[in-house]
Amino acid sequence: MLHRMGLLARLALSTLGLHFASLHLVDASAVQAPLGVSAPSKRIAIVGAGTGGVGALKALIGDLPEEARQGWEIVLFEQRRDVGGIWLPDPNPPNPPELPETPLYPRLLTNTPHPTMTLPNFPFRPGTPLYPRHPAVQQYHRDIVEHWNLSSYIKFNHEVLETRWRGTSEAGRWQVAVRDRLQNETSVSQFDHLIVASGHNHYPFEPIIPGRDLWEAGAPNRKTLHSIYYRQPQDYAGRNVVVVGGGASTRDIAQQIAPLTNSTYVSLKPATIKKPALPFPPMPGTENKPRISHFTSNSIVFTDNTTLTHIDTIVWGTGYELRIPFLTAGGHLDIVPTQTDQDEHLSTNLRRVHPVYQHVLSLDTAYPVGALYFIGLPIFVSNAISDAAQGLFAAYTLAYPELLDSRGELYADLLADETRLRADGYDCAYIGHRIPGDGGGTRYQDGLVEYLQARGLGGHPGVPRGRKFTEQWRVFGVDYITSLKKGWVRIESRGEEYVREWLDGVETEEQWADLMERLVKWEREQEEEEGSYDPLAYTGPEP
Numbered sequence: 001m002l003h004r005m006g007l008l009a010r011l012a013l014s015t016l017g018l019h020f021a022s023l024h025l026v027d028a029s030a031v032q033a034p035l036g037v038s039a040p041s042k043r044i045a046i047v048g049a050g051t052g053g054v055g056a057l058k059a060l061i062g063d064l065p066e067e068a069r070q071g072w073e074i075v076l077f078e079q080r081r082d083v084g085g086i087w088l089p090d091p092n093p094p095n096p097p098e099l100p101e102t103p104l105y106p107r108l109l110t111n112t113p114h115p116t117m118t119l120p121n122f123p124f125r126p127g128t129p130l131y132p133r134h135p136a137v138q139q140y141h142r143d144i145v146e147h148w149n150l151s152s153y154i155k156f157n158h159e160v161l162e163t164r165w166r167g168t169s170e171a172g173r174w175q176v177a178v179r180d181r182l183q184n185e186t187s188v189s190q191f192d193h194l195i196v197a198s199g200h201n202h203y204p205f206e207p208i209i210p211g212r213d214l215w216e217a218g219a220p221n222r223k224t225l226h227s228i229y230y231r232q233p234q235d236y237a238g239r240n241v242v243v244v245g246g247g248a249s250t251r252d253i254a255q256q257i258a259p260l261t262n263s264t265y266v267s268l269k270p271a272t273i274k275k276p277a278l279p280f281p282p283m284p285g286t287e288n289k290p291r292i293s294h295f296t297s298n299s300i301v302f303t304d305n306t307t308l309t310h311i312d313t314i315v316w317g318t319g320y321e322l323r324i325p326f327l328t329a330g331g332h333l334d335i336v337p338t339q340t341d342q343d344e345h346l347s348t349n350l351r352r353v354h355p356v357y358q359h360v361l362s363l364d365t366a367y368p369v370g371a372l373y374f375i376g377l378p379i380f381v382s383n384a385i386s387d388a389a390q391g392l393f394a395a396y397t398l399a400y401p402e403l404l405d406s407r408g409e410l411y412a413d414l415l416a417d418e419t420r421l422r423a424d425g426y427d428c429a430y431i432g433h434r435i436p437g438d439g440g441g442t443r444y445q446d447g448l449v450e451y452l453q454a455r456g457l458g459g460h461p462g463v464p465r466g467r468k469f470t471e472q473w474r475v476f477g478v479d480y481i482t483s484l485k486k487g488w489v490r491i492e493s494r495g496e497e498y499v500r501e502w503l504d505g506v507e508t509e510e511q512w513a514d515l516m517e518r519l520v521k522w523e524r525e526q527e528e529e530e531g532s533y534d535p536l537a538y539t540g541p542e543p
């Protein structure tokens with residue numbers, strides 16, 4: 001038996017295409033279990049210890065009852081030294097074209113109030129400012145691990161290189177090649193299920209615009225770089241910069257550098273994805289421009305035919321490509337521009353992985369439904385709570401596979417969702433995992449949990465009975481995002497003492513929810529008093 005396993009493993013390895021001198025095998029099934037201890041009934045690998053991976057692990061260990069996961073072996077592989085994902089700083093300055101491990105820059109604050117960035121009933125630490133600097137968010141991930149005692153499941157400094165299904169559409173196992181970064185050793189182990197939470201802010205996307213090479217070569221001091229490399233505003237002192245893109249962190253970068261540059265322009269494309277059109281007045285010290293049409297050797301030409309000739313720096317805040325290299329290396333994620341309604345195998349068009357049921361469950365016919373889950377694909381959602389819903393879906397369908405409808409039914413549901421989106425004017429291949437529409441994120445995560453509720457799981461740990469998954473106060477926090485931010489900025493401008501007064505005694509989730517409600521009312525009163533109150537700026541219903 002032992003001999004046979006060894007042979008199988010060696011055979012498999014030879015087709016892996018890995019050429020590491022220090023390759024050694026870890027195959028738990030080949031190791032003789034001590035008498036009386038049975039081999040694990042399921043082996044589950046999670047990739048990534050950002051919000052998504054930690055959220056999935058918490059669902060498996062913190063929510064799923066112990067008897068439902070008896071004998072499971074769960075390993076979370078994280079290539080970096082700690083939890084937090086993008087919120088964990090990279091101590092080394094970026095060195096293009098090498099990709100940094102995170103787009104995080106030292107002055108990054110959250111752009112959402114932290115109570116909306118939590119798992120259910122587990123708020124940030126007391127005293128955390130409503131829009132904290134990044135270390136509070138990383139600490140929050142550590143606190144999750146400590147609270148639910150998750151650290152023994154996590155292997156840090158372990159990079160997943162390749163995942164390959166060994167089996168059929170009915171049965172088999174994942175063969176997972178992992179490199180221990182500290183030892184520089186690669187090993188291969190077997191898992192029944194794979195949960196991918198590797199994030200989508202890691203592979204920069206830069207648009208192809210005619211003439212760019214000409215422009216770059218046109219003068220020695222010109223440089224262009226993607227926002228993933230942005231760190232310090234001082235690097236832009238005295239320069240003439242075009243920041244391309246209108247996302248939250250891109251706007252933040254423009255705002256940070258504007259006081260130090262000689263000139264800063266923000267190039268915005270017209271909204272192509274249907275979403276509430278946010279008016280973007282130019283930020284102080286910056287000027288808005290439309291999209292770049294093309295370059296010449298001495299100028300940047302915009303789509304309104306205006307040109308700029310004095311620019312020396314371009315920051316591409318143009319987002320990221322959705323790549324999952326270890327799936328691609330294993331032959332399980334083709335990169336294709338055109339996806340179809342008949343796709344049998346998983347592919348990415350760099351914006352969308354397809355076919356994936358509800359952004360969480362791969363429907364690839366190479367392996368059984370339930371072999372591959374994704375956590376954290378959705379965009380335009382509050383991540384942690386969406387990850388929590390996905391985690392519950394994964395945990396309970398892993399424990400009770402009979403809850404999963406057939407591949408055919410799930411595929412039909414996926415196509416029905418896409419048909420609905422198309423009827424609303426969305427291009428599904430383009431919007432990818434962006435969840436559109438007012439309240440879309442809430443409906444999405446509620447829907448995932450409703451899947452479990454409809455199958456009798458209401459009242460099981462983590463799955464509410466008789467109510468929606470998303471708490472009402474979270475909806476409030478998203479609806480009033482603009483006035484919450486304005487209110488909090490106003491409070492911080494009045495000094496630390498004032499901030500402390502607001503945070504004093506706020507500890508529980510309920511108290512944070514109450515603080516957000518008080519803040520919206522207070523901000524409105526302030527604005528009414530100073531005569532600046534604009535009812536249209538209030539995105540939600542009456543507070």
Ligand SMILES: Cc1cc2nc3c(=O)[nH]c(=O)nc-3n(C[C@H](O)[C@H](O)[C@H](O)COP(=O)(O)OP(=O)(O)OC[C@H]3O[C@@H](n4cnc5c(N)ncnc54)[C@H](O)[C@@H]3O)c2cc1C
Nearest residue numbers: 048050051052079085086110111112159160198199201376
């Ligand atoms: C600059 C910036 C600011 C943001 N600000 C906010 C905000 O204010 N509010 C908000 O709600 N959201 C914000 N977001 C969105 C943010 O991405 C999510 O909130 C969330 O942190 C994503 O978590 P994740 O786990 O999905 O991915 P990530 O944080 O990217 O985590 C993925 C993890 O997987 C690991 N990994 C990847 N590949 C491998 C491999 N092969 N082997 C082992 N490990 C691997 C990575 O090292 C990483 O730790 C921001 C994003 C960016 C880029």
Ligand SMILES: *[C@@H]1O[C@H](CO)[C@@H](O)[C@H](O)[C@H]1NC(C)=O
Nearest residue numbers: 019020021022023183184185
């Ligand atoms: C890691 O090991 C591989 C294969 O043995 C070798 O090629 C590579 O140079 C090593 N890397 C480091 C950083 O030691």
Ligand SMILES: *[C@@H]1O[C@H](CO)[C@@H](O)[C@H](O)[C@H]1NC(C)=O
Nearest residue numbers: 146147148149150151152153
């Ligand atoms: C935490 O995990 C350790 C190691 O697995 C275990 O010994 C300990 O009992 C756990 N503690 C709790 C509170 O679950």
Ligand SMILES: *[C@@H]1O[C@H](CO)[C@@H](O)[C@H](O)[C@H]1NC(C)=O
Nearest residue numbers: 238239240261262263264310
């Ligand atoms: C500074 O910016 C202005 C445009 O605001 C531009 O005309 C001028 O050439 C720039 N000066 C330098 C030294 O870059």
Ligand SMILES: *[C@@H]1O[C@H](CO)[C@@H](O)[C@H](O)[C@H]1NC(C)=O
Nearest residue numbers: 290293301302303304305306
């Ligand atoms: C820009 O210039 C081109 C070529 O001269 C012209 O065809 C086009 O209509 C102009 N566009 C605008 C917005 O002025």
